[in-house]
Amino acid sequence: MQHLHGMNQAQREAILTTEGPLLVLAGAGAGKTRVIAHRVLQIINRGCKPEQVLAITFTNKAAFEMRSRISKLLAEDRGVRGGAYEVSAPPFVSTFHSLGLTIIKEHARLLGYKRAPSIYDRADSLRAIKEALKKTDTQNIEPRAALGYISRQKSDGITAEDFAATAENPHERSISVIWLLYEQTLRQSTALDFDDLIGVAVRLLVDNQEVRLSYQRRWRYIHVDEYQDTNSTQAQLTELLVGPQQNICAVGDIDQTIYGWRGARIANILGFEKTYSSAKIILLEENYRSTKTIIAAANDVIAKNIFRREKILYTNNAEGEALSLYQAFDETDEATFIVRTIKELLEDGASPRQCAVLYRANFQSRAIEERFLDSEIPYQVVGTRFFERKEIKDALSYVRAALGGTMADLARIANMPPRGIGKVTLIKLLAGREKELTGAVGQKVSNLHTLLARIAKAAAELPPSKLMRFVITESGLEALLKKDTIEEGERLENLRELVSLAARYDALPPQEGLELFLESAALASDQDELKDDADAVRLMTVHASKGLEFPYIFIAGLEEGLFPYDREEDDASDKEEERRLMYVALTRAQRKIYLSYASYRTIYGSKNATIPSQFLSDISEPLITGETGEKTVYLD
DNA sequence: GAGTCTTCGCTTTTT
DNA sequence: GCGAAGACTC
Numbered sequence: 001m002q003h004l005h006g007m008n009q010a011q012r013e014a015i016l017t018t019e020g021p022l023l024v025l026a027g028a029g030a031g032k033t034r035v036i037a038h039r040v041l042q043i044i045n046r047g048c049k050p051e052q053v054l055a056i057t058f059t060n061k062a063a064f065e066m067r068s069r070i071s072k073l074l075a076e077d078r079g080v081r082g083g084a085y086e087v088s089a090p091p092f093v094s095t096f097h098s099l100g101l102t103i104i105k106e107h108a109r110l111l112g113y114k115r116a117p118s119i120y121d122r123a124d125s126l127r128a129i130k131e132a133l134k135k136t137d138t139q140n141i142e143p144r145a146a147l148g149y150i151s152r153q154k155s156d157g158i159t160a161e162d163f164a165a166t167a168e169n170p171h172e173r174s175i176s177v178i179w180l181l182y183e184q185t186l187r188q189s190t191a192l193d194f195d196d197l198i199g200v201a202v203r204l205l206v207d208n209q210e211v212r213l214s215y216q217r218r219w220r221y222i223h224v225d226e227y228q229d230t231n232s233t234q235a236q237l238t239e240l241l242v243g244p245q246q247n248i249c250a251v252g253d254i255d256q257t258i259y260g261w262r263g264a265r266i267a268n269i270l271g272f273e274k275t276y277s278s279a280k281i282i283l284l285e286e287n288y289r290s291t292k293t294i295i296a297a298a299n300d301v302i303a304k305n306i307f308r309r310e311k312i313l314y315t316n317n318a319e320g321e322a323l324s325l326y327q328a329f330d331e332t333d334e335a336t337f338i339v340r341t342i343k344e345l346l347e348d349g350a351s352p353r354q355c356a357v358l359y360r361a362n363f364q365s366r367a368i369e370e371r372f373l374d375s376e377i378p379y380q381v382v383g384t385r386f387f388e389r390k391e392i393k394d395a396l397s398y399v400r401a402a403l404g405g406t407m408a409d410l411a412r413i414a415n416m417p418p419r420g421i422g423k424v425t426l427i428k429l430l431a432g433r434e435k436e437l438t439g440a441v442g443q444k445v446s447n448l449h450t451l452l453a454r455i456a457k458a459a460a461e462l463p464p465s466k467l468m469r470f471v472i473t474e475s476g477l478e479a480l481l482k483k484d485t486i487e488e489g490e491r492l493e494n495l496r497e498l499v500s501l502a503a504r505y506d507a508l509p510p511q512e513g514l515e516l517f518l519e520s521a522a523l524a525s526d527q528d529e530l531k532d533d534a535d536a537v538r539l540m541t542v543h544a545s546k547g548l549e550f551p552y553i554f555i556a557g558l559e560e561g562l563f564p565y566d567r568e569e570d571d572a573s574d575k576e577e578e579r580r581l582m583y584v585a586l587t588r589a590q591r592k593i594y595l596s597y598a599s600y601r602t603i604y605g606s607k608n609a610t611i612p613s614q615f616l617s618d619i620s621e622p623l624i625t626g627e628t629g630e631k632t633v634y635l636d
Numbered sequence: 637g638a639g640t641c642t643t644c645g646c647t648t649t650t651t
Numbered sequence: 652g653c654g655a656a657g658a659c660t661c
Contacts, residue, residue, distance in 0.1 A: 058651070098651055122650075194651055262650060363647045385650095415637095422637040441637095523651075543649045565648055581649080603647070605652040 001076060003038055014249075014282045015039045018046060018221070021242075021276030023269070024251040027313040028298070028587035029289025029549065032251055036223050039071040040091055041077055043221050045297075050074070051089035054219035054241070056096055058226050060524060062547060066225070067093040083174045091205060092219065095522055096234050100197035107211060113190060116515070117259070118400065119522040120186065121194040122147075123388065124408050132181035141174055147584060150179050154195035155231040155263035157202065170463055189406035198233045205240040215244035227252035227272075231263035239275065246276055254309050255302050256584050258543060260577045270309065271392040287313050288588055289549050291320020297593070297619045298586040304574045304618060313587075325616065325626045326596040330607070331364070334598045335371035338475075338554050341421055341594060342377060342421070342537060345552055352378050356384035356538040356550040358585050360563035365539050387524045391477065391491045396521055398471045402455035417480040420444045451475065463510055464517045474498070475582035542585045555591035558613035595624070 004012050011031060014024050015038045026032035036055065044050050055070075057063045059613045070091055094102065105116055129150075153163055160512050161177045167176040186193065192200060205212045205244070224230065224238055227250035242248045247627065252269050260266070273279045287295055296313050302308070327333035357368060365381050372379040386392060394416055401409040408431050415421045421429070425441055428434065437445050451474065458470045472478050472495050481491045501521075505513035538550070542563075557563055564578035586593060595616065600607050614626075 060651095095651075197651085258649075259651090261648080361648050418638080420637070424637080541649065562648090567648085577649095602652095605644095 003073070004462070007035075007038070010282055010284050011035050011038075015042050017280055017282070018043045019247060020247070021246045021272075021279040022249045023227075023272045023276075023279050023281045023305040024249065025269075025281065025309065025311060026251055026253055026254065026284040027287055027311060028253065028584070030284035030313075031288055031290065032225075032253075032284065033066060033069060035284070036066065036225065036249070036251060037073050039225070040070050040221075041073050044074070044091075046079070048220060050091045052218065052220045052570075053091040053223075054221065055091060055093045055223040056099060056225065056238070057093070058095060058229055060095055060098075060520075062225060063093050063095050063098075067091075075548070089143045095523065096230075096237070097194060098198045098519075100201040100237065101519070101523070103201040103204065103215070104192070104197065107555045108209075110208070110211070111200065111204060115190060115404075118191045118294040118406055118409075119192050119197070119519075120189075120191045120406075120408070120517060121388070121522060122194075123393070124191070124406075125151075125193050126184075127408060128182050128185040129178060131185065134180045135181060136174070136177050141171075141178070146175055149175055150182065151193075151195055152263050153179075154193075154199055154326065155233055157199065157233050157236060157307070159199075187357070189408065191406050191408075191563065195233070198231075198237055201238050201412055202233050202240065205237070212240055215241055215280065219243075221247045221249075223249045223251065225251050225541055226256075228254050228257040228266060229259045229264045230268050230271045232265055232268075235265070235268040235275075242276075246277060246278070253311075255311065255580055257304070258546065258577060258584060260573065260583050266307065283311055285313055285314040287309055287316055287587075288317070290315060290587065291317050291591060291622055293320040293322060294586060294589050294593060296321055297623045298583055299339055300619050300623070301579060301586060301615055302583040305579050307573065322623055322625045323593040323594050323595055325624050326594065327626065327628045328596055328598045329614075330600045331367040331602060332371070334556055334596050335368040336596070337596060338368060338556065339371040339375050341554075342552075343375065346377065350552065351535055352537045353535045354551040356540065356545065356548070356552070356588065357554040357556060358540060358542050358545050358588065360542060360565055360581070361557075362541060364562075368539060368556065372539075378534065378536040380534055380538055382538055383544050385522050386494070386497070389491075391481065391494055392479060392521075395468065395471055395475070395495060395498060396518065398452075398455060398475050398477075399459065399467065399520065402452040403459060413475070414448065417476045419448065423446065461510060463503075463506035464513045465499050465506050467510075468499045468502045468516065482553060542581050545588050546584055548587055549590055551589070551591040552594070553585070553592075554594045554596065555585050556596050557601070558595055558616055559601060559610040560613055561610070562601070563613055564615065579588055579615070 004015060009016065014022065014035050018039065024032070024035065026035070040053055040055065043053055055066055057066055065089070070093065077405055079238055104111060110114060125147055126143055129147050133141060160183045163179060164176045167173045186196070203214070219241060220243065222238065222242055230238070236247065249398060250269065250272060254269055256265060257264055257266050273281070295313050299313060326334070326337045328337055345355060346352065359365065362383065369381060394413060396404070397409040397412040400406070401413055411426060411430060414426050420441070421444055425437060425445065428436055429445060434445065454474065455471055458467050462470065477495070478492070502517050505517040508516065564575065565581070597610065598610050599610060601610050
């Protein structure tokens with residue numbers, strides 16, 4: 001049990017409880033990933049084959065981290081024990097979505113797919129919803145709202161047909177019509193949206209006992225990280241995979257549930273003992289990350305929530321400095337304060353990567369970024385969704401269209417760059433009425449087909465990075481962006497980055513490498529940082545900061561309406577989620593927290609007076625020291 | 637079908 | 652107060 005050295009009592013218990021259902025309620029900074037990794041090692045040391053262990057996470061980044069933690073631990077252990085067990089396949093570590101996709105692909109035939117289904121991202125889904133809305137001339141329905149609504153229904157395990165059967169009021173009936181059309185589009189394109197990756201896998205396992213049992217035999221021990229963020233179908237998928245031995249270990253923190261708006265159900269973690277009746281529950285309450293002051297502030301904020309399970313975080317770390325609060329005049333003043341303070345920290349010997357600036361909403365990054373640009377300080381905005389950029393999507397669509405992808409892919413690239421294929425031609429092309437296209441237009445279309453055929457040929461022969469290079473040049477995207485003087489640099493730079501990302505799959509056989517590359521692009525999230533190594537200050541939303549830690553944390557925009565964010569239709573549970581979000585923000589810090597708010601903030605181009613966030617008054621007096629911006633004036 | 641004008645929605649968080 | 656999508660014109 002050498003590997004248990006340095007663990008506290010609760011951690012040891014969690015690691016040694018390998019059999020039966022286990023719920024680990026781990027506070028922020030309580031060493032949760034470490035516990036999972038050691039528990040996996042313990043299970044393997046007790047005789048289980050590594051590949052029979054499954055660990056599920058939410059982001060690719062978390063999966064990557066877990067995988068490397070586990071493999072490092074196994075390698076160390078092998079060294080100590082002198083190869084006591086056989087080297088075999090590693091434990092299966094996957095995100096929920098790629099796990100769903102794996103299950104679907106392994107039974108594609110059974111599910112009636114002739115080829116591996118492609119994945120619709122949010123933008124694809126939104127376009128399909130817009131088309132459906134056009135077809136039905138439905139009034140008063142916003143595409144985004146409709147998609148959000150449908151997505152939440154799907155994540156609750158409800159199908160379009162179920163919904164159609166139960167729709168009561170006119171609004172629900174309109175949604176229902178759109179939803180059915182949307183599903184039709186997905187089927188026609190052999191495509192699945194994010195919710196389907198879980199939903200289709202669940203239905204397969206429910207309907208087919210043989211398949212279900214095969215997975216239950218394959219994975220004898222299951223771990224689920226961030227269990228509080230699971231939605232209904234994800235919890236159901238987990239339940240279906242857990243065999244009769246009930247070897248499931250769920251790890252999570254109720255106080256860090258920040259994805260309720262996306263369908264996460266706290267009820268899953270609160271009701272764990274009901275689902276798994278003999279469950280053992282272990283609380284990890286000792287924090288190894290932050291100072292006593294930071295923990296006290298975080299506890300002050302979260303204590304006001306009612307919908308939780310009492311857990312009191314404590315630490316044996318030093319007392320630490322008080323949080324500091326800066327009252328800025330406006331967002332520019334706030335940004336100046338942040339950059340100035342970071343400069344001072346750097347002069348005192350801190351490095352840029354030790355600092356992070358957190359905010360509630362992405363738009364806040366702009367004002368802050370402008371100030372960073374003026375300074376010499378390296379910074380990086382996390383969450384500019386790389387794979388959602390236009391040029392990246394265009395390039396990938398070329399590849400997918402060449403390989404017979406969806407109509408969405410073809411529509412995307414048909415006239416990008418402009419080649420004389422307009423609306424009318426495109427409609428005919430998509431409807432398979434190509435015979436009607438003759439003369440000059442016919443020539444243009446046949447040129448496009450030739451291009452796609454060349455790409456398809458290249459796809460079969462070249463490694464992914466060479467293929468992407470080929471696509472970027474031959475499609476004319478490169479030439480187009482070179483003409484574009486304004487953003488030229490950045491967009492071309494992004495395409496170059498895409499080529500180097502593709503190179504990660506060059507070692508595999510071309511087709512397999514390409515498939516995995518396209519898959520990773522579809523399932524990538526903006527939390528999966530591309531360049532992890534840069535020594536730069538990180539700017540990101542609080543959501544994106546979950547799971548990370550930094551010595552110095554800045555939390556900007558602490559104003560009522562912004563943080564906590566409020567919408568008219570908010571209810572009490574949304575308010576509690578905002579509070580949990582603040583708790584997450586505070587618990588990212590190791591040494592010192594800088595809070596700030598602007599007395600005036602520009603929203604939609606006009607300056608508005610603000611009220612300081614209620615979260616500021618929740619933190620007890622002695623934990624905060626204040627400072628006021630020079631320009632502060634009170635206009636009444 | 638392409639170029640120019642106008643409106644609209646954005647700015648909550650995302651696999 | 653800006654950029655993208657849609658409308659309008661040639």
